[in-house]
Amino acid sequence: MARFPEAPLPWLDLSTGINPVPYPIPALEPALFARLPEPEAFAALNLAAASAYGLGDPAAVVAAPGTQALIGLLPRLFPPSRIAVLGPTYAEHARAWHVAGHAVHEIATLAARRNAEILVLCNPNNPDGRLIDPAELRALAGRGVWLVVDEAFADFAAPAVSLAPEMPAERIVVLRSFGKAFGLAGLRLGFALAPLALAARLRVALGPWPVSGPALAIGRAALGDHAWREAARVRLTGDGARLDSLLEAGGLRLRGGTALFRLAESADSRAVFERLGEAGILVRRFADHPRWLRFGLPSTEEAFARLRQALGMMKKSADAGWTKNCSHPAAPAARETDGEP
Numbered sequence: 459m460a461r462f463p464e465a466p467l468p469w470l471d472l473s474t475g476i477n478p479v480p481y482p483i484p485a486l487e488p489a490l491f492a493r494l495p496e497p498e499a500f501a502a503l504n505l506a507a508a509s510a511y512g513l514g515d516p517a518a519v520v521a522a523p524g525t526q527a528l529i530g531l532l533p534r535l536f537p538p539s540r541i542a543v544l545g546p547t548y549a550e551h552a553r554a555w556h557v558a559g560h561a562v563h564e565i566a567t568l569a570a571r572r573n574a575e576i577l578v579l580c581n582p583n584n585p586d587g588r589l590i591d592p593a594e595l596r597a598l599a600g601r602g603v604w605l606v607v608d609e610a611f612a613d614f615a616a617p618a619v620s621l622a623p624e625m626p627a628e629r630i631v632v633l634r635s636f637g638k639a640f641g642l643a644g645l646r647l648g649f650a651l652a653p654l655a656l657a658a659r660l661r662v663a664l665g666p667w668p669v670s671g672p673a674l675a676i677g678r679a680a681l682g683d684h685a686w687r688e689a690a691r692v693r694l695t696g697d698g699a700r701l702d703s704l705l706e707a708g709g710l711r712l713r714g715g716t717a718l719f720r721l722a723e724s725a726d727s728r729a730v731f732e733r734l735g736e737a738g739i740l741v742r743r744f745a746d747h748p749r750w751l752r753f754g755l756p757s758t759e760e761a762f763a764r765l766r767q768a769l770g771m772m773k774k775s776a777d778a779g780w781t782k783n784c785s786h787p788a789a790p791a792a793r794e795t796d797g798e799p
Contacts, residue, residue, distance in 0.1 A: 465738035470756070470764055473742040475584065475611065475719040477690065478757030480641030481680045490671035499674045506681040507649050511622040511634060518626035518651050520660045521669045521677075525610060525635045525648030526550065528660070532606060532631065532650070533558035535659055539604075542574035546746065548584045548608065568594070571603070580608040582615055585721045585744070585752050587714035592621050599629040606631045613639035614691045614717035625651040638718060639690075640680050647673045694718065697755045700762060705753065708769030713750070720753045727751050737768035 459469065500521060508516035522528045533541075533555045543552045545564040555578065556562045563574070568590070571577055577598060581590050599605050605621075609632055612620045621632050632651040637643035647669060650660055669677075680686070694717045701720055702712060710722040710730070724730050727749050734741055742752035756762045 462735040462738070465736055467738065470739045470761055472754040472756065472765070473740045473752070474643075474754045475716070475752070476638050476643050476754065477641035477694070477718060478755050478761075479690070479693065481676075481683070481686060483642075483676055484679050486672055486675055490675055493671065494667055495669070495671040495674050499671065499678075500669070503669070503674045503678045503681075506678045507634075510681040510687075511620070511649075511651065512617075513622055513625050513651060515626055515654075517654055518657055520650040520652060520657050520664070521674075522648050522650065522660075522664055523668055523670075523673075524637065524643075524646040525608070525633045525650075527646075527664075527668075528633055528648060528650045529608075530554050531660065531663055533560060535656070535663065536560070536576065536604075539575040540573060541576050541578060542571040544568065544577065544579035544583075546586075546744075547580045548610075551578050551580075551606075551608065568598070571598075574603065576604040576606060578606045578608075580610065581619065581621075582609075582611045582716045584608075584611060584716075585714075585719070585742070585750070587611075587716045587721065589615070589619060592618065592624070595621060595630075596624065596627075599627065602629070604629045604631070606633070608633045610635035610638055611716040611718055613687070614694055622651055626653050626657070628653055631656065636677055636680070639687075642676070642680075645673050645676060646670075647677050691717070694755065697762075701753060701755055701765075704762070704766055704769055710751070710769075715752075718755065720755075722751050722753060723749050724751065725749060733771075734768055737764070737771075739765060739768055 503521055504516040504519040507519045513519065529550055539560050541555045541560045541562045542565045543562060545566065552562050552564060565571055582588065595605055595607065607621055607630065609620055621630060622634065624630065625632060634649045634651065636647040636649065637645055652660060698717060698720065705712060705720060705722050710724050713721045713723050715721050730751060731741060731743055744750045756765055
């Protein structure tokens with residue numbers, strides 16, 4: 459808003475990878491806010507998560523105040539190791555392992571992992587939606603490599619994408635984000651699915667009440683609401699196809715994405731970012747990949763219409779030659795650091 463003070467309000471924030479239509483919060487008992495949660499509430503949430511993610515053993519589920527907390531905590535539970543992070547991807551993974559004293563290297567392919575003891579990746583990947591066959595990942599773990607697989611965007615992907623039904627499995631840790639899929643990032647809830655011994659260590663490290671009573675109740679209700687999840691999957695599929703059409707009509711080239719966002723490319727991405735900002739529409743830029751722009755899904759017909767109009771005007775201006783003469787100063791390219799988006 460400071461960068462584009464004349465932009466029309468309200469802003470249309472498409473910079474995130476969060477479900478734009480959140481789960482409807484059920485009525486909550488006031489006691490949930492007044493008392494510390496009981497162990498039974500954690501057990502009920504873990505059971506709901508195990509059922510939703512296809513696990514056979516809820517003891518492998520560790521609830522946490524968002525997956526970002528788990529990303530920061532996991533590296534502290536391993537001795538100094540050689541870490542390979544499959545990139546480009548969410549930057550906080552490499553940063554967390556580096557801060558914890560590990561030797562971190564970013565690799566572009568699984569074959570480049572060499573002598574890495576721990577492999578960290580997102581599947582589907584953020585920001586390009588790259589998918590890796592779970593069978594290929596299972597084979598790596600079978601050869602003695604620890605896997606940390608961030609499945610933050612797996613909820614609406616094909617079921618075969620997830621390693622969760624394999625858990626608990628030796629040398630595999632799966633991270634699942636509640637806030638992205640259910641559009642409730644501010645609730646701060648996420649899960650680690652881990653071998654039982656590591657799951658126990660994670661619980662000790664998180665402390666006795668890592669998740670609030672209201673979050674436990676909302677998470678349990680949402681994870682058990684199969685009808686809502688199916689309706690969300692159908693809606694996101696349709697809205698994703700609409701977004702694809704808008705981006706291509708606006709002159710952008712699609713590079714990939716997931717059910718919750720699309721990654722597009724343009725030789726004039728700086729100018730596209732500027733023109734959308736002037737229209738009050740925020741998208742995500744990437745400092746290391748200046749041609750890329752990530753678009754979250756619009757949530758309403760009005761939001762789709764605003765984006766369609768802005769892209770249409772941008773395309774007309776581009777055809778007239780403005781992209782070659784953009785006089786705006788460069789806007790800072792956001793580094794992918796925020797926890798949920």
